[in-house]
Amino acid sequence: MCLRCGGQLYRENNRAYRRLLPLLLGALILFLLSNAYPIVEMDLKGVRSQTTLLDSIQALYADNMALIAILVFITTILFPLVEMLMLLYLLIPMARHRTPANFARVVRCIQRTRPWGMIEVFLVGVLVTVAKLSAMAEVLPGIALWSFATLVVVLAVLMAFDPRDLWQYLDNDQCRDGELSR
Template sequence: MPPFVKRDASAHPVSFPHLIACTYCDAVHQQADLAEGERALCLRCGGLLYRESQRAYQRQLPLMVTALILFILSSAWPIVEMDLKGVRTETSLRGALQALCAGHMMPVAILVFATTILFPLAEMLMMLYLLVPMALRRMPPGFGRLVRAIQRTRPWGMLEVFMIGVLVTLVKLSTIARVLPGVALWSFAALTIVLAVMLSFDPRDLWQYLEEEPPR
């Protein structure tokens, strides 16, 4: 019997390109070819394994640029103007954060800043960093780390929740003052729609595309 030889896994990594593990229950499955629009589900828990979405990232790039433009408009311009007995006041996202800080509500201000500015902007910038080189058929540095960071960051972006809160507040304020929608309110509404379309794209689909057509 030949002697047992111990191999260094780091020196000779073993990969299984045709196997995929479920992110919800860790069940391992054999990958199968799918038609356009089809999805593969886990046999154990029913979770999504992967979907056929070749070149879906190309549709995300114009959406990402549009979302960034709308985000800048939403952050820079007033959300609403209120006219109360001849006195006009403007409210913007930055002004709301400053009011929370001035009102000794720093934890709430930090939470609003993180969920409406920090995390959504971080996700958009990371996606843009990935999509532009991939559109040129190049591998962006730090691809794996950024895809995982996007997956962890996405649940914390709550711009749509903020938009619902703004609409509820405007309805209540309209009973005591004249409410005039600002530029940021319309851009926030458009941004919410664009983000809803973007959220239908799973960043894990980028892995599938890279395995099928590795960039130069």
């Protein structure tokens, strides 16, 4: 309570993690769309070409830039996907008032992989590239570019939630249910 006006400053919601599950499912769908469809389509003097993220990674690898290709794959596909799947692994049982196996280990893994997911950096790079290429060719943004942009916003909301807070929600649910169920 605010000492000056008496207004409520903070209200703890013991079920806040339940809002994460629909966001996470939406993020997974956006992630699949982002990787399945072309990011951009270019038309240069009547020759059209389009590329997906995986095509870009393969092109980097084929151009003897294996290290960069691996880094792009790890930071834009592997770590974001692994983090979302680990969070899904935790949230589905918790929605049913159950404690997932290896709860502590998974929470620590999420904390370790979180800094490596760099989809937003990739999106900025793509937007800069599209802006520069638009002077030479007609560049049409693809479904994946819009999906990536939306995914960055959804992931920003998801990442605002500290995975360590799941301990608190887990403890509150266990106290309320009177037992620890697996």
